[in-house]
Amino acid sequence: MPAHLTQSQQFIIDKALADAGFRRxxxxxxxxxxxxxxxxxxxxxxxxxxxxxxxxxxxxLPPQLDEGELSDGDLDGVAGGRQAAISPWKLFRTRDA
Incomplete structure (x- = not known):
């Protein structure tokens, strides 16, 4: 899975590639x-x-960040390689998860 895709995104892409009806x-x-x-x-x-x-x-393009300062948590995450903005895809889960 490409690093920029979440599991939910990859799941949907794979399903759309394998199932023409789902893709439609x-x-x-x-x-x-x-x-x-x-x-x-x-x-x-x-x-x-x-x-x-x-x-x-x-x-x-990803969501635009607020112009304000980053929180300490955001700064720690960015220093560790995490994006400061949270992808909306991170909010999704499967029903059985």
Missing amino acids: RLMADPAAAMRDAGLVVPESVTFTVLEDTATHIHLV
Whole structure:
């Protein structure tokens, strides 16, 4: 698994690559498709699923950090190689986890 992907992201990508029907549902209604696949997806989160092609590649930027100072915990994490911003994907889990 690439280091920048969470287990939830890799799970969804692998499922979409292996299952054409799931891929279509994911493109049409991402949150419902992910819930059907067993992820707990908060109702307050929305998704846009994009598909790269050979001539059109999407660049996804992470959430912008607040302009304020980092907390001591954030500073410790950054010094240890952790990103200061928390990926929304880290909030998801499978229903049986």
